[in-house]
Amino acid sequence: MLKAVNPIEMPDEISVGKSLSSERLASPRNHCVPYLDILGPPEGSDEVFIVLPLLVYIDQAPFETIGEVVEFFRQIFEGLEFMHENNIAH
Numbered sequence: 531m532l533k534a535v536n537p538i539e540m541p542d543e544i545s546v547g548k549s550l551s552s553e554r555l556a557s558p559r560n561h562c563v564p565y566l567d568i569l570g571p572p573e574g575s576d577e578v579f580i581v582l583p584l585l586v587y588i589d590q591a592p593f594e595t596i597g598e599v600v601e602f603f604r605q606i607f608e609g610l611e612f613m614h615e616n617n618i619a620h
Contacts, residue, residue, distance in 0.1 A: 531584045532569075534577045544568060544578065546618055555616060561609030 535543050549555060550562040567581040586592070593599050613620055 531581045531582045533582055535580055536577050538576060544580070547580065549614070549616075550618070557612065559608050561605050562613070583620040 537544060546566075547562075547565045550560065551565040563582050563585065565580055566583065569579040569581065582611055591602065591604065610620060
C-alpha cells in the first residue's frame with residue numbers, strides 16, 4: 531500500500547514512522563504499521579510515498595468472537611501506551 535505524504539504539511543510524519551519502524555523500538559508492544567520503504571517525490575511533486583503493508587480496514591475486520599474484539603482493543607491500547615512511553619502523541 532502507498533501513502534502519500536507532503537513533508538511540508540506534515541514535517542514529523544516520516545521521522546516518527548521511521549523511528550517506530552526501527553530496530554531500536556522493536557518490541558512485541560510496538561503495534562505500529564511498519565514502513566517498508568520511502569519513495570522520493572516524483573518530478574514536479576512535493577509528495578513522498580511511504581510503502582506500507584496492506585492491512586484490513588478497521589471496519590472490515592473479520593471478528594468472529596468477543597475474545598477477538600477484546601484482543602484487538604488490548605493491542606490498540608498497548609500500542610498507544612508504547613508510543614506515549616516513547617514520547618509520541620497520537
